[in-house]
Amino acid sequence: MGTRAILPALLTLSGLTACSADPDAGGNAAGAPPQAVNAPGAAEQPDQTGAGAAPAGPPTIPAAIAQRTGELTAPDDFTMLMLYYSLTGLQPPIDKWVEDDMSVRTAAPADKAAARDAVRARIAAGLQSVGNVGKLRITANAGLSDYDPSYSEYTVRIFAPSSSLVFNRAGERVLVKFDNAQAAQRWGILKDEAQGIKDRIQYNSSVVAEALLQITGASPESDGGTIRTRVISYELKNNGSGTTIARVTVPE
Amino acid sequence: MKQLFICSALALALAGCGGGGSTGNGTGGSGDTPSGGASVPPTGNASAEQVAMEQRGEVHCPPRIATPRPAGAPVDDVVGVRPGMSWDEAVNVVECDNPMLVVEENKSRTYRIETHGEKLRQGFDATFAEARVRKTGQEIIREMQRDAMRRANNAREDPLQPGQTRYYVGTMGLPGQERVISVAREEYFPQGQLPTVDSIAQALIAKYGTPTAQTDNGPSRALTWKYDPTGRLVTETSPLYNSCSISASPDAGNSLSPDCGVTVSANIQRSSDNPGLAHSLAVASQNGAAGYAAIENTEQALARADQQRRDREMQQAEQGAARPKL
Numbered sequence: 001m002g003t004r005a006i007l008p009a010l011l012t013l014s015g016l017t018a019c020s021a022d023p024d025a026g027g028n029a030a031g032a033p034p035q036a037v038n039a040p041g042a043a044e045q046p047d048q049t050g051a052g053a054a055p056a057g058p059p060t061i062p063a064a065i066a067q068r069t070g071e072l073t074a075p076d077d078f079t080m081l082m083l084y085y086s087l088t089g090l091q092p093p094i095d096k097w098v099e100d101d102m103s104v105r106t107a108a109p110a111d112k113a114a115a116r117d118a119v120r121a122r123i124a125a126g127l128q129s130v131g132n133v134g135k136l137r138i139t140a141n142a143g144l145s146d147y148d149p150s151y152s153e154y155t156v157r158i159f160a161p162s163s164s165l166v167f168n169r170a171g172e173r174v175l176v177k178f179d180n181a182q183a184a185q186r187w188g189i190l191k192d193e194a195q196g197i198k199d200r201i202q203y204n205s206s207v208v209a210e211a212l213l214q215i216t217g218a219s220p221e222s223d224g225g226t227i228r229t230r231v232i233s234y235e236l237k238n239n240g241s242g243t244t245i246a247r248v249t250v251p252e
Numbered sequence: 253m254k255q256l257f258i259c260s261a262l263a264l265a266l267a268g269c270g271g272g273g274s275t276g277n278g279t280g281g282s283g284d285t286p287s288g289g290a291s292v293p294p295t296g297n298a299s300a301e302q303v304a305m306e307q308r309g310e311v312h313c314p315p316r317i318a319t320p321r322p323a324g325a326p327v328d329d330v331v332g333v334r335p336g337m338s339w340d341e342a343v344n345v346v347e348c349d350n351p352m353l354v355v356e357e358n359k360s361r362t363y364r365i366e367t368h369g370e371k372l373r374q375g376f377d378a379t380f381a382e383a384r385v386r387k388t389g390q391e392i393i394r395e396m397q398r399d400a401m402r403r404a405n406n407a408r409e410d411p412l413q414p415g416q417t418r419y420y421v422g423t424m425g426l427p428g429q430e431r432v433i434s435v436a437r438e439e440y441f442p443q444g445q446l447p448t449v450d451s452i453a454q455a456l457i458a459k460y461g462t463p464t465a466q467t468d469n470g471p472s473r474a475l476t477w478k479y480d481p482t483g484r485l486v487t488e489t490s491p492l493y494n495s496c497s498i499s500a501s502p503d504a505g506n507s508l509s510p511d512c513g514v515t516v517s518a519n520i521q522r523s524s525d526n527p528g529l530a531h532s533l534a535v536a537s538q539n540g541a542a543g544y545a546a547i548e549n550t551e552q553a554l555a556r557a558d559q560q561r562r563d564r565e566m567q568q569a570e571q572g573a574a575r576p577k578l
Binding site for chain 2: 145146147148149150151155157160161162181182219222
């Protein structure tokens with residue numbers, strides 16, 4: 001009773017799948033003019049701007065990150081850990097990574113030195129490969145809500161403020177959070193078009209979001225760190241059939 | 253243990269009184285909490301009114317508020333106390349609620365955050381002052397036996413007497429900069445002056461607007477107002493409808509989610525003699541996203557300060573530390 005706990009609903013990314021090859025997926029399926037919605041029942045137009053949601057203007061991206069032009073698709077845990085160290089400029093614990101690598105741990109004593117060299121070379125190449133990464137492409141369950149007629153929108157809960165993508169590797173945890181979560185999670189759909197969208201969705205629970213994220217920063221935490229991103233756009237798909245439900249560009 | 257805690261609180265009150273123009277209890281930052289020595293708590297019998305005067309010190313009413321509610325934001329105050337207020341403002345408003353209310357920092361209800369050794373004030377209680385009575389050993393033993401018997405029989409003890417009020421205000425921030433992140437108030441109506449349940453519900457709706465949900469489970473009637481972080485009322489069709497719930501009781505724990513904005517919860521307890529009349533009212537308010545951000549920002553600021561301290565100590569160690577003999 002006495003202890004008060006913070007209980008963020010952490011959406012864990014259980015499995016990354018291959019991403020769409022369509023890098024320019026854009027445009028809002030609804031295609032309606034933006035209009036802010038402030039009261040229930042009064043909304044005939046969906047809130048596609050997220051104007052009431054986002055803070056004034058996108059946060060400034062540090063120049064060192066803004067200059068990065070590379071894009072990382074469907075990264076694994078270790079790649080994200082290397083990316084985190086690359087973004088923060090912190091010294092990665094390469095010696096520990098080398099010793100923890102299974103090929104080193106299981107190598108015969110006579111082969112250990114060679115195994116270490118091989119792993120070290122692989123890690124060096126990995127670190128170099130993420131050195132220019134400024135964008136991420138990830139695929140995850142969208143956590144799509146039911147349609148909310150009060151505000152003419154769906155909620156894409158993978159982008160909710162409480163949501164994070166979690167990458168774990170050897171006791172270090174990297175979280176990917178969304179600066180523009182409030183705007184990104186709102187997918188405005190005109191009431192007239194809502195039925196058509198509903199018909200395209202096979203099951204809400206099996207809709208996946210293929211998202212393009214702009215990295216905006218990174219910071220250390222007690223047991224790892226956080227990579228902050230801004231959701232640029234995403235494509236909603238039925239996971240089973242692979243059919244596209246909508247392509248959504250998140251307003252700035 | 254309990255007595256020690258009360259003594260400490262009394263000393264805190266005295267320190268506040270000496271401040272000249274401060275609002276009594278709990279003002280002036282966490283560093284003001286005396287650790288014994290200079291301040292001597294008053295002793296001897298005293299009426300509840302005298303105890304209240306001793307502990308409250310000088311109180312300015314009406315309170316001076318420098319943190320107004322932003323224009324267009326949902327109504328989120330509980331008798332004037334609202335998330336975002338400074339510690340001193342909240343104490344001032346609470347003390348102006350009733351001249352018998354005395355404020356005491358609550359050190360047992362804390363969020364699980366890494367404070368790096370800093371002492372944060374994470375909330376305070378406000379309760380009616382009680383008369384100070386010097387008890388004989390026999391009286392103390394009888395009291396302890398009565399309490400033990402009550403606990404053994406799992407007997408309920410009302411937290412308030414008719415006509416009394418209590419608060420719990422949760423706060424967060426760097427030492428001396430704490431701000432309110434949640435507030436809960438409970439009031440037992442005086443016997444013979446019980447209002448109707450409907451009149452309270454109407455008054456609540458008049459103040460807070462159309463509720464997100466209303467429930468009536470017989471002994472009590474509950475109303476809830478939920479908003480998302482952008483100030484939009486959560487409706488029945490919103491995915492947040494079943495989230496962002498809080499209990500109205502000052503004893504209840506707080507759970508903060510960045511998905512939620514302002515949540516106000518009210519619970520009207522019906523009189524057992526006449527269910528049309530209200531025995532008590534509890535109202536709580538918090539802003540999930542703002543509270544969550546306050547905790548995160550505080551944690552990060554404390555972590556940065558701790559890192560700077562460690563860096564500084566490392567630099568000093570390089571310059572003048574003892575060298576090991578090898």
